[in-house]
Amino acid sequence: MTTTPRILDGFRVIDCxxxxxxxxxxxxxxxxxxxxxxxxxxAGEWQRFAAAGxxxxxxxxxxxxxxxxxxxxxxxxxxxxxGTQIVRDLVATGDVFLxxxxxxxxxxxxxxYETLREINPSLVYVSMSGYGEDGPYRDRPGQDLLLQAMxxxxxxxGRAGEPPVPAGxxxxxxxxxxxxxxxxxxxxxxxxxxxxxxLVTVNMLDALTTxxxxxxxxxxxxxxxxxxxxxxxxxxxxxxxxxxFATSDGFIALGFADLNVLGRVIGExxxxxxxxxxxxxxxxxxxxxxxxxRLVARTSAQWLDELLTAGIWAGPVYGYADLVExxxxxxxxxxxxxxxxxxxxxxxxxFPYRFSRTPATIERGAPLVGEHTREILxxxxxxDADVAELLxxxxxxxTVLADAAR
Numbered sequence: 001m002t003t004t005p006r007i008l009d010g011f012r013v014i015d016c017x018x019x020x021x022x023x024x025x026x027x028x029x030x031x032x033x034x035x036x037x038x039x040x041x042x043a044g045e046w047q048r049f050a051a052a053g054x055x056x057x058x059x060x061x062x063x064x065x066x067x068x069x070x071x072x073x074x075x076x077x078x079x080x081x082x083g084t085q086i087v088r089d090l091v092a093t094g095d096v097f098l099x100x101x102x103x104x105x106x107x108x109x110x111x112x113y114e115t116l117r118e119i120n121p122s123l124v125y126v127s128m129s130g131y132g133e134d135g136p137y138r139d140r141p142g143q144d145l146l147l148q149a150m151x152x153x154x155x156x157x158g159r160a161g162e163p164p165v166p167a168g169x170x171x172x173x174x175x176x177x178x179x180x181x182x183x184x185x186x187x188x189x190x191x192x193x194x195x196x197x198x199l200v201t202v203n204m205l206d207a208l209t210t211x212x213x214x215x216x217x218x219x220x221x222x223x224x225x226x227x228x229x230x231x232x233x234x235x236x237x238x239x240x241x242x243x244x245f246a247t248s249d250g251f252i253a254l255g256f257a258d259l260n261v262l263g264r265v266i267g268e269x270x271x272x273x274x275x276x277x278x279x280x281x282x283x284x285x286x287x288x289x290x291x292x293x294r295l296v297a298r299t300s301a302q303w304l305d306e307l308l309t310a311g312i313w314a315g316p317v318y319g320y321a322d323l324v325e326x327x328x329x330x331x332x333x334x335x336x337x338x339x340x341x342x343x344x345x346x347x348x349x350x351f352p353y354r355f356s357r358t359p360a361t362i363e364r365g366a367p368l369v370g371e372h373t374r375e376i377l378x379x380x381x382x383x384d385a386d387v388a389e390l391l392x393x394x395x396x397x398x399t400v401l402a403d404a405a406r
Contacts, residue, residue, distance in 0.1 A: 006033025007358045011188070013037070014090055015071065016099040016111070018045050020144075020170055021204065022128050023067040024177035026098055029184060030070030031351055031360040034096070037376060038071040039087055041078075042397035044369040059342040060366050066348055068366035074377075075370025075397035078109050082395040089380045091116050091123065095191075096184055100128035103138050113199045122197040124187040128180055129203045142204050147172035151208040152226070156215060156236045160228040172204045179207040231288035239280030240287040244317055247300040251317040254291070254307070265310050266294040266303075340365035341401055368399040 008029060013036045015026035023038075023045075030036040038045070048064045055062035074090070077083040088110075091097060097116060099106055106112040106127070113125040127133065130142015140146075145166055148154060153171075154164030180202045187200050209216070218224050218237050226236050234243035234255070241262070242255045259279065263271025268290050274280075280287065295303060300316060307314040316322070323329060336350035343365065351360040373396050377387050390396045 004361065005358050006361065007355065008032040008034040011035070011096065012090075012094045013096040013098060013184075014039060014087070014094045016087075016097070016101070017128065018100065019047055020067060020173040021176040021180065022098055022100040023047065024174065025126075025128075025180035025184070026071065027067055027069060028177070028181040029096070031362070033358070033360075036071040037090060037094075037372075038068060038073050038367065039078075039090075040073060040075055040369065042075045042370065042394065044075070048369070057343050059368060060340075065340070065343060065346065065366045069348075070363055071367055072364075072372035072376060073367035073370055073399075074373050075399075076373070077395050077397075078111075080393070080395045082390060082393065084110055086377070086380070086390075086396065087111065088116070088119055090376070091119050093380070094120065094123065095188065096124045096126065098126040098128070098180070098184075103129070103133070117197065117199075120197070122191055122195060124184060124191060124197050124200060126180055126184060126187075126200045126202065128176065129201070131205045132203045133201055137205075144170045144172040144204075147204045147208055150205065151212070152216070153208070153212060155226055155228065157232070157234055158228060159230055159232050172208050175211050176202060176204045176207040229285040229288075231285045231292075233284060233288055239276060240284035241280075241291040243288065245292050245295045247295055247303055248298055250300045252295070252300050252303055252307075252314055253317055254295075254312070254314045257312045259287070261310055262291070262312060265306050265312065266291065268294050336362060338362050338365060342368065368401065370396065370398040371401065373398040 011029075011034045013026055013029050013034045015023065015036050015038045017023055017026060026036050026038070045064070047067065048061060050063060051057075051061035052063040057065060074086070076086050078087065097111075099111065101109075101111075107115075113127070116123055116125060129138070130147065131137035131140055148166050148171055149164070151172070154166060158165055180200075183200045183202055187198055191197055215235075215237055219226055224237065228236055231240075232243060233240055234253075238255070241257060244251050244253050257276070259271045259274040259276045263269065263274075270290065271287075274283075304314055304316065318326070324335065329335070334350060335347055337345065337347045340346050346365060353360065374387055377390070377396070382390075387396075391398065
C-alpha cells in the first residue's frame with residue numbers, strides 16, 4: 001500500500017452497480033483513493049462471466065479485471081434479510097452509494113434513496129439508468145449500441161444511404177461513467193461545504209446527448225440540417241476534406257486543410273484559388289473524392305512527412321498494437337502495469353488525470369468474489385462467530401487466496 005496521500009483517502013464508496021458504466025465510475029473513485037466496496041451476489045457479478053472480446057482470464061475475465069481495480073469485494077445475498085442489513089450497516093459508514101438497478105429494484109430491496117438517507121443523511125446517493133428515472137422509456141434496456149443509435153451521433157458520419165457505423169468504443173457506457181464520476185465529485189464538494197448529502201441521477205441518454213453540445217447547437221440554434229454526402233466525410237458539420245483516407249499501404253487522417261496548400265502538396269491543381277471556408281462546404285463530396293484519389297498513390301509515411309511539413313493537420317491511423325507502442329503514449333505513462341494474484345502480470349490503461357501532490361495509484365487489482373467479505377464484516381463489528389453463521393446460511397460468501405498468492 002502506498003503512503004502517498006490521495007485525494008479521496010478516507011471516503012467510502014458502496015458500489016452496487018453492474019456491467020460497465022457504474023463499475024467504471026466507481027473504479028475512477030478508487031483510483032483517487034476512495035475505499036470502494038463492491039457489493040456483489042454470492043456467486044459474483046454478471047460481468048465476471050461475460051467476457052468482452054472473448055478475453056477469458058484464469059479466475060477473473062478481462063472485462064471484470066479492467067473495471068474493478070482498487071475495490072474490495074463483499075459477496076452478499078441481498079434477497080436475504082441478513083444480507084440487506086449488512087449493506088445498510090455499510091451505508092451508515094459510507095459517503096457514496098452507487099447503483100444502476102432496473103427501475104423499482106432499489107425500492108424493493110429497501111436500498112432506495114429515501115430509505116438510506118434515514119440511515120445516513122449525508123450520503124451522496126447516485127442512481128444510474130439508461131433513459132431516466134421515469135418517463136416513457138424508463139423500462140427500455142440501457143445498452144450502449146442502442147443509446148448510440150438513438151443519440152443521433154451515428155448519422156453525423158459516413159455516406160448518405162449507407163448504414164451508420166457505431167463508435168469503435170463502448171461510447172455510451174464510457175461517457176456515462178465519466179459523467180457519474182464528475183457528478184460524485186461535485187456532490188462531495190457540496191457536502192464538504194454544507195454537510196448535506198443528496199440524490200444524484202445520471203442517465204446514458206442525457207450523457208451522450210449533452211456530449212454533443214456543439215453539434216446539436218449547430219442544428220437547434222444555427223438551423224443547419226444534419227445531411228450526409230455521397231463521400232464518407234468524418235463529420236457532417238465540418239468542412240471538407242475531413243476524414244480518413246487510404247494510402248498505398250494503409251490510412252491517414254486529414255482535417256481542416258488550406259485547400260491551396262493541400263492542392264500543391266498532393267498535386268491537385270483544381271484546388272488552386274478555392275477558399276476553404278466557402279468551398280469546403282459547397283463542394284464537400286468533390287473535394288473528398290479528389291483528395292482520396294491523390295493520396296492512394298503513396299505511402300502513409302511519405303504523405304505524413306509532406307503534409308506535416310506543409311503545416312497541414314494530418315496524423316496516422318493506429319490499431320491498438322500501434323497505440324501501445326507509440327512514443328508519446330510511453331512518455332505519458334498512459335498504461336500501467338502491476339501483478340495480480342491470479343491473473344499474473346497486467347498491463348492496462350491507467351489514469352486520465354495527473355496530480356502533483358496526490359497522484360492516483362493502483363493499490364489492488366480486481367477482487368475475487370467475496371475476497372474481502374470477512375474483512376469488511378469485521379470493520380462493521382461482526383465477530384468471527386457471526387461471520388461463520390452468515391457464511392453457513394449463504395447470506396454472504398468469501399474467496400480465500402492461498403498464502404502464496406497474497
